[in-house]
Amino acid sequence: MTVTRVDEARLTALLGELADLLTDTVDGGASIGFLAPLGRDEALAWWRERAAAVAAGRIAVWVAHDGDRVAGTVSLALPDKPNSRHRAELVKLMVSREARGRGLGRRLLATAEKAAARTGITLLHLDTETDSPAEHLYRSAGWTRAGTIPDYAASPDGVLRPTTLYFKQVGAAATAGT
Structure with missing residues (x-):
């Protein structure tokens, strides 16, 4: 599998x-901000908005291909405030x-972490559904649990679920403590 960063044209x-x-991920039960069933038109519109954000430099997107098929993706939302760069x-x-x-999830995660560190980002954060397979991935990849918020987001089937916040120091910040 290959993982590459995409620009606006490639994303489009x-x-x-x-x-x-996106629809497959939601249909599979992953809590990534959408309710099931997610229609293809809604998924297309969401990705079109991401293309505009890539063009504006607000988000970086990597896509994994298994042969000629898209198998996965990950993104970094980049800050726009001077005190959070x-x-x-x-x-x-x-x-x-x-x-x-x-191992594709772990590979995508490592790709985003390394890319962040190369650009001078020293701190990453995320939120994920508590007790989800994704939470296990983040813990096993060295992310630190910051806390849990009850009833934070609805799962794809509409049930309110807790969310756990994680962070990870990367690059210079990660090696400063060693």
């Missing part, structure tokens, strides 16, 4: 496949149900 070219990945939010880590269990 992949809109259909990315929309299919050292941090970014890891968002929308998605792996197709077909590609799960082969």
Whole structure:
């Protein structure tokens, strides 16, 4: 599998496949901000908005391909305030149900972490559904639990679930403590 950062043009070219990945992820029960069933038109519109954010430099997106098929994606939401340029939010880590269990989620996570560190970002943060498979991934990849918020977001089936916040120091900040 290959993982590459995409620009606005490449993201736009992949809109259909990315929309299919998003609907597959939601249909598979992942709590990534959408309720099921997620229609393809809604997924396409969401990705179109991401393309504009990529063009504006507000988000960085990586896409994983398994052969010629999109198998996963991860993004970093980049800050726009002068006092927060050292941090970014890891968002929308998605792996197709077909590609799960082969280490792709961990590879996407590592790609985003390394890219962040290369650009001078020293702190990453994220939120994820408590007790989800994603939470296990983050813990096993060295992320630190900051706390849990009850009834924070609805799962794809509409049930309110707690969310756990995580952070990870990367780059210079990660090696300063060693």
